[in-house]
Amino acid sequence: MRYRALGNTGLQVSEIGLGAEWLERHNAQEVKEVIDACEAAGINILDCWMAEPNVRSNIGAAIRGRRDRWIIQGHVGSTWQNGQYVRTRDLTKAKPAFEDLLSRLGTDYVDLGMIHFVDAEAEFDQIMNGEFIEYMRSLKQSGAVRHIGMSTHNPHVARKAALCGEIEMLLFSVNPAFDLLPGSEDMNAYFAEEYDEGLHRIAPEREELYRICERRGVGITVMKGYAGGRLFDASASPFGIALTPVQCLHYALTRPAVASVMAGFDTPEHVRAAVAYETAGEEEKDYATALAKAPRHAYAAGQCTYCGHCAPCPAGIDxxxxxxxxxxxxxxxxxxxxxxxxxxxxxxxxxxxxxxxxxxxxxxxxxxxxxxxxxxxxxxxxxxx
Structure with missing residues (x-):
């Protein structure tokens, strides 16, 4: 397993991480099997945004006695109300939900305290000028949160976060399909059945975001790296071709500022399919040729995606x-x-x-x-x- 610096946080994270959402549908033993497989592969970062109590407890039980080897992204603002998930900025709900997260995970801190799911610019402004950011600051001061992060699907919000000087890292959705799309406050827009035929290059606001994060030392961990598995199915993919987990991982990991991809795992076999990236050859990683030959929405001529096909250079230039x-x-x-x-x-x-x-x-x-x-x-x- 290779490890990367997560921006300026000082943390070294495995370039493949555990996005624990899929673990909600599994019992304690199955969760432990997935987490044990992750540990055996060298994965050291996990994201737990889910408010559902059982999955939090199952994850906590699986890492008991080994908490220190995990870098945890824990979300603030994800709550469980009346038996269902509710995203909220109401601190009377958010505070006990975060305390519940710590308790069920069996820890007194999370490494990355994520302001949960901010896709509207107006909401970002309210958070950063109100009591919610004050609460995050208090958590950091007390040590319950080591670094303040934010999760968003909207590059406009992510840009504001990267430039604000207080958000240290982002959980952002990155894959070759989403990167074609302009920023939106409606996450469902990224899962449209068809994309506009005119979309043939990475959206400029996404290119700019990655470069701003790289320049300012704001690390990115990736969600939706597989677009919810959509990219594995030619009939569902907006490109009309199927990509592999290794190709999707390589795409995300070649974006500037990206440190780790939070992949979703149902089984240890899913873990192994992702970790195969670490020993894959260049042909297995090659998303670029597949996209360039795709029947729909191939990337524009002349745009460098940093895929590395240009190598080797006889003069030794990277x-x-x-x-x-x-x-x-x-x-x-x-x-x-x-x-x-x-x-x-x-x-x-x-x-x-x-x-x-x-x-x-x-x-x-x-x-x-x-x-x-x-x-x-x-x-x-x-x-x-």
Whole structure:
């Protein structure tokens, strides 16, 4: 298992995590089997947003005696009222629900205290200017929450959170289908039966979000990485093709700022299917060729998705990384110092490009790599002289 820094939190998280939602439909023994399989594979982060009491207790029982090896994303604002889940900002409901979460998980803190499910910009503003954020601050001050995070499906809300200076990480929905869609306050829009035929590139607000998070050290953990399993079925997929878990994981993990994908597991076999990513070859990870050849909604020509098809470069350039750093740099007029610093650590710079264009013949999306290397060299290396 490989581990990644979660933004500036100081936490090192497994790049595959446990999104525990599916465990609601399982008994205590089955939950323990899944969690044991995760531990055996080296998974060290789990997300528990569910308010249903039994699943919280079952997870707590499964990690009893091993709490310290888990990084827990626990949600604040997810409550159980009259036998059903209710999202709320009412602290008279949210406070006892969070205390219940701690009690049932058998812990006195969560590593990541998530402000639960904020998809409307007006609601974000209310939270950040009201008693809810004050409560989150008090939880952090007391140590019941180590870092404040937020979960959202809306890139406009996520952008506000990343720029506000107080939200340290995001749980955000990332997959190649959702990335085509403009931001919406209605999560159901992402699960439409058909997408607009004009959608042929990553939505600009999503590209910008990933780059802002990378630049500011706001880590991302991923939900909906499989689009609820929809991407595994050609008849349900908006692309008209089926992707594999490994391909979906690779897509999410190549987005800037992404540290871990919270995958849903019903069984230990599901855990193994996801963890296969850690030993998969490049052909198994290859989402780019599949999307480029998809009968519907293939990505636009000329757009780099950092998939790595351009490798190997005879000059030793990490082309995908140079492209990622270049895109981060041009996001704003003033280039953050950290970006050229990362560029300076690359063994081979963009100026080493010999213009052979072998990379371009391998790129599924027709990116003009040689031209981008010239632009990157001019941006980063002329300034360094």
């Amino acid at each position: 082309i995908a990384m140079v492209n990622k750093l270049y895109d981060l740099a041009v996001l704003h007029d003033d280039v953050p110092a950290t970006v050229p610093a990362h560029y300076g650590q690359l063994e081979a710079k963009a100026s080493a490009c010999i213009g052979c264009r072998a990379c371009e013949s391998r790129c599924p999306f027709g990116v003009q790599v040689a031209e981008r290397m010239q632009k990157a060299a001019a941006l980063f290396e002329s300034a360094a002289r």
